[in-house]
Amino acid sequence: MPTKTAQTPIDEICNRLWLAIAERKLRPGARLKEEDLSAVFSVSRARVRQALARLEVSGLVTLMPNRGAVVAEPSIEEARDIFFARRTIxxxxxxxVCTNVTPDALARLRAHLEEERAAHERDDTSAIIQLSGGFHLLIGELAGSRYLSDVLRELISRTSLIIAMYQSRTAPDCGPQEHEEIIRMIEAGDVDGTKRAMAKHLAHIENALDLKHDKPRQSELKDILARDG
Amino acid sequence: MPTKTAQTPIDEICNRLWLAIAERKLRPGARLKEEDLSAVFSVSRARVRQALARLEVSGLVTLMPNRGAVVAEPSIEEARDIFFARRTIxxxxxxxVCTNVTPDALARLRAHLEEERAAHERDDTSAIIQLSGGFHLLIGELAGSRYLSDVLRELISRTSLIIAMYQSRTAPDCGPQEHEEIIRMIEAGDVDGTKRAMAKHLAHIENALDLKHDKPRQSELKDILARDG
DNA sequence: GCAGCCGATATTGTAGACAATCATGTTGAT
DNA sequence: ATCAACATGATTGTCTACAATATCGGCTGC
Structure with a gap:
């Protein structure tokens, strides 16, 4: 969460781990060893521990005393709860945003949409995931609530973990069409329409998940093909 | 945030600091030295650093590289933002809670209200503050959203910091009467009435603050009568 | 064949010493 | 009297060595 302009080493570690999780390069259950992270980021273990403590608060990492850290493995209940929180926020x-929309805001939203389309056209998975979350973050920024934007950023990365856990088929995340629908409603100044479009969009993402069958957690049951973080 | 049943030393440090901040025993700008905290909690500095990293994410503490930690000093803009977030959540x-109310839930709410009344009668400031926030946390718990409850817990302690910064006169926090009004609406199954009562309650707290004059931060301008944390 | 115990391993947790950084105070030159 | 440079103090950041804890696998006894 780049809330400060000057990025400390801890900020950098958090941001890069956040991004790796959001892009699903680090999957639920992956081990995060202090010594490994210390070597990768060229910092002391004390720094790494601080970064991990932060990520634990954000729900992205689970710390086990004397055991080490793993990327969080959200349960079905947690998944439902996260979507409830997302709908609320x-x-x-x-x-x-719709109530206080400005031409500049609309321009930024349109520009973002073009970037999403371009990423889809070139089938750039990493960019697609990043821009998908970025759209919601842009909404947060335009709404002018720093706090809820920070909470939303956390929710987006937790959503990514949930998708990694429970998406049974390789369905695309939120397609740009639904984002465009939201932008269209904002442009028309239709507050209720905008809310409905967003609610539908989030429901679409949630319904693409298999939230009926609990997945065995990697930290509870060893994978058949054990893989390391 | 006691989210785990087994409390680690870091949990304990966070909870006690959280409580000291919520009860306004630790005021905005107070210094938090690693070595002092290490001695107080009988843990290593590494532990203290992890706890401070967590509290920084929660917005209760500000870490300054090579300078140390201080209790956060929220700005007016942050204060408004926090109330916006509270209203939302x-x-x-x-x-x-109102939609899915049960007799047991109502009983717990009523019991809590009695505790608040008793604390007011014996003029127990510490208990008043704790029970005041506890009422909102109970609502969160009864709503069954672990995530939003955690966010709310953070918002409550940040509200306490804001009150410490911007409450010009020694007004009581939320009096039990407004809590009773909310309970009454819940009991009646009046969803809109409940929402209005809560909105009015939060507006009441916000309006008791002086959010027009920015206070000089302790870390920016030395107090005339310097005091230490 | 199974349960319990023990040793090994992996990783975190702690402590102490010292380096690094930043703010403040002092001193000397103008 | 003012300013710049330097010294000092306060506190965090790093490193290293080792302690502590939890898990796992092998061995033994029943």
Whole structure:
């Protein structure tokens, strides 16, 4: 969460791990050894521990005393709860954006949409994931609530973990069409329409998940093909 | 945030610091030296650093590289933002509680109200503050959203910091009467009434603050009567 | 064949010493 | 009197060595 302009080493570690998780390069259950991270980021273990402590608060990492850290493995209940929180927060953020929309805001949203389309056209998975979350973060920024934007950023990365856990088929994340629908409603100044479009969009993502069958956690049951973080 | 049943030393440090901040025993700008905290909690500095990293994510503490930690000093803009977030989240939590209310839930709310009244009668400031926040946390728990409850817990302690910064006169926090009004609406199954009562309650707290004059931060301008944390 | 115990391994947790960084105070030159 | 340079103090950041803890696998006894 780049909330400070000057990025400390801990900020950098958190951001890069956040991004790796959001892009699903680090999957739920992956081990995060202090010594490994210390070597990768060229910092002391004390720094790494601080970064991991932060990520634990954000729910992205689970720390086990004397055992080490793993990327979090959200349960089905947690998954449902996260979507409930997203509906709550994004409903209010999108309402605020629509109510106070400016030409500049619309331009930025349109520009972002073009970037998403371009990423889809070139089938750039990493960019698609990043821009998908980026759209919601842009909404948060335009809504002018630093706090809820920070919470949303956390929710987006947790959503990515959930998708990594429970998406049974390789379905695309949120396609740009649904983002465009939201932008269209904002442009029309239709507050209720904007809220409905966002709610539908989030429901679409949630319904693409298999939230009926609990997945065995990697930390509970060893994978058949054991893989390391 | 006691989210785990077994409390680690880091959990304990965070909880006690959280409580000291919520009860306004630790005031905005107070210094938090690693060595001091290490001695107080009988743990290594590494532990203290992890705890401070967590509290930084929660917005309760500000870490300055090579300078140390201080209790956060929220700005007016942050204060407004926090109340915006509270309205957003508590609106939804209280809606859910009212919609799915059970006799047991009502009993717990009533019992809590009695505790608040008793604390007011014996003029127990520490208990008043704790129970005041506890009422909102109970709403979060009864709403069944672990995530938003955690966020709310963070918002409550940040609210306490804001009150410490911007409450010009020694006004009581939320009096039990407004809590009773909310409970009454829940009991009646009046969803809209419950939301209005909560919104009014939060507005009451916000309006008791002086959010027009920015306070000089302790870390920016030395107090005339210097005091240490 | 199974349960319990023990040793090994992996990784975190701690402590102490010292380096690094930043702010403040002092001193000397103008 | 003012300013710049330097010294000092306060506190965090790093490193290293080793302690502590949890897990796992092998061996033994029943």
């Amino acid at each position: 994004e409903d209010r953020l999108v309402e605020r | 508590e609106d939804r939590l209280v809606e859910r």
